[in-house]
Amino acid sequence: MLRQDPVENLFSFICSSNNNxxxxxxxxxxxxxxxxxxxxxxxxxxxxxxxxxxTLAQDGVVEQLRALGFGYRAKxxxxxxxxxxxxxxxEWLVSLRTVPYEEAKAELRKLMGVGAKVADCVCLMSxxxxxxxxxxxxxxxxxxxxxxxxxxxxxxxxxxxxxxxGDFFRSLFGEYAGWAHSVLFSADLKKFEEKxxx
Numbered sequence: 001m002l003r004q005d006p007v008e009n010l011f012s013f014i015c016s017s018n019n020n021x022x023x024x025x026x027x028x029x030x031x032x033x034x035x036x037x038x039x040x041x042x043x044x045x046x047x048x049x050x051x052x053x054x055t056l057a058q059d060g061v062v063e064q065l066r067a068l069g070f071g072y073r074a075k076x077x078x079x080x081x082x083x084x085x086x087x088x089x090x091e092w093l094v095s096l097r098t099v100p101y102e103e104a105k106a107e108l109r110k111l112m113g114v115g116a117k118v119a120d121c122v123c124l125m126s127x128x129x130x131x132x133x134x135x136x137x138x139x140x141x142x143x144x145x146x147x148x149x150x151x152x153x154x155x156x157x158x159x160x161x162x163x164x165x166g167d168f169f170r171s172l173f174g175e176y177a178g179w180a181h182s183v184l185f186s187a188d189l190k191k192f193e194e195k196x197x198x
Contacts, residue, residue: 006093006126008050010108013118014076030068031077035061053090056081076113083111093126101129116162124178132178133166139181140165142188147172 015027028050035055036048056077065074084092096104104127108119117136123129133139135157143165144151154161173180 002125003128004126005050006096006122007053007090009126010093010111010114010118010122011050011056011077011080013121014080014113015070015073016118016121017073017076017113017115027068027070027073031065031070034064034068053081053084057085073113079112080114093122096123097127101131104129105132116159120166120178124182130176130178131170133169133181134178135162135165138188139185142184143168 011031012024012028015024015031019027032048032050033046035051039047039049041047061078061081062074065077070077084090096107099107101123104123105116105119108114108122109116114122117134120129120132120134123132124134135143137157140151140154140157140161144154148165148168151161151165157165169181170177
């Protein structure tokens with residue numbers, strides 16, 4: 001389905017916290033333009049590669065990313081890049097494809113700015129962990145509305161609720177629960193957009 005480069009996916013999802021898709025896309029584009037290698041110009045538009053980890057670990061990255069509108073995420077990006085270079089290697093993220101899901105998720109959660117949802121996004125979309133279920137507010141609402149009505153009384157997604165939702169979808173959809181969850185999520189977003197446009 002999708003096997004995105006783990007470096008690009010990780011740093012892109014670090015940008016996603018408390019953010020919308022349009023803003024995230026703009027942030028990633030600005031990060032690539034500022035720190036990525038130029039690939040080509042086409043029809044008057046320049047295209048850039050995603051920055052290397054060692055580039056994002058350089059001095060001054062936090063200040064530059066803040067100037068580009070990254071806010072608190074600028075520090076997460078810089079510190080995560082530095083941590084990987086100091087404690088692991090640039091190949092480490094790809095190597096997480098060979099370990100069990102829970103181990104990969106635990107390793108990712110050691111990184112600054114990486115909570116359960118970001119770790120699960122990286123696991124699902126880059127590390128071949130097809131049972132990873134990224135749970136955000138939207139997924140929680142789907143679960144409470146359509147599958148787990150007792151969650152309607154819950155005020156927010158804490159660790160217990162997060163795990164309960166993930167475990168429920170894994171038991172319901174099996175080995176590819178992460179992709180089933182993604183279909184539910186996408187279908188629900190489409191319905192939401194249609195309602196908004198009316």
